[in-house]
Amino acid sequence: MDLYFAPLACSLATRITLYETDQTADFICVDRLAGTLEDGSNYHMLNPMGQVPMLRTDTGELLTETAAILQYVADLDEEGRLAPKSGMERYRLQQWLNFITTELHKALFYPQFSPHSNDGAKAFSRELLDTRFDLLEKHLTGRAFLLDRFTVADAYLATVLGWTRPVGIDLDGWPALKDYFSRMRARPAVARAVAEEYALYEAQEERRGAA
Numbered sequence: 001m002d003l004y005f006a007p008l009a010c011s012l013a014t015r016i017t018l019y020e021t022d023q024t025a026d027f028i029c030v031d032r033l034a035g036t037l038e039d040g041s042n043y044h045m046l047n048p049m050g051q052v053p054m055l056r057t058d059t060g061e062l063l064t065e066t067a068a069i070l071q072y073v074a075d076l077d078e079e080g081r082l083a084p085k086s087g088m089e090r091y092r093l094q095q096w097l098n099f100i101t102t103e104l105h106k107a108l109f110y111p112q113f114s115p116h117s118n119d120g121a122k123a124f125s126r127e128l129l130d131t132r133f134d135l136l137e138k139h140l141t142g143r144a145f146l147l148d149r150f151t152v153a154d155a156y157l158a159t160v161l162g163w164t165r166p167v168g169i170d171l172d173g174w175p176a177l178k179d180y181f182s183r184m185r186a187r188p189a190v191a192r193a194v195a196e197e198y199a200l201y202e203a204q205e206e207r208r209g210a211a
């Protein structure tokens with residue numbers, strides 16, 4: 001399996017999932033600004049959206065979209081540790097994955113980060129913050145995880161919450177969410193994935209600065 005990723009981007013959730021389930025993959029770094037891979041080839045030839053994550057499965061299929069990739073990788077784990085196999089709990093998992101993708105990742109954070117954004121888009125998306133974080137705060141009060149155990153939805157939420165500090169969102173107003181984030185980041189697989197990608201991020205920034 002190959003995981004096309006960018007350091008500290010949403011693809012981090014897939015790395016966490018791999019580590020949590022003791023699976024291996026080749027990690028292929030994408031320079032999203034240049035749209036290239038480390039060998040200089042054009043990533044858009046493989047993925048016309050130019051986005052990460054993308055997974056090349058062991059059978060050669062190219063799979064995009066975080067929610068699909070996370071479930072694919074979780075389902076490879078025979079013990080099914082990170083995704084309920086079926087039933088209402090599977091739909092609950094999909095509910096949270098879709099919430100994180102559409103309401104947090106794309107609606108709230110993307111306009112804050114995108115080089116094509118502007119002040120109006122940033123202000124509009126920032127207005128979405130309270131309803132979404134209030135909902136998470138309520139759900140996570142008295143709960144350890146989004147479902148009844150750590151799942152790929154937690155891997156994704158821990159990834160997205162890592163973007164709060166860079167965009168100036170203070171979690172103090174949401175104590176249960178803040179506590180959840182600290183607990184997720186302290187998990188060995190999560191801490192390992194974050195530390196590795198942080199080092200790669202720093203190296204990438206240094207190369208850009210030197211160029």
Ligand SMILES: N[C@@H](CCC(=O)N[C@@H](CS)C(=O)NCC(=O)O)C(=O)O
Binds near residue numbers: 050064065
């Ligand atoms: N719908 C995609 C979105 C993926 C996405 O937005 N990835 C970001 C990194 S977190 C990216 O590659 N952005 C570069 C771009 O949009 O050009 C998914 O859910 O995986």
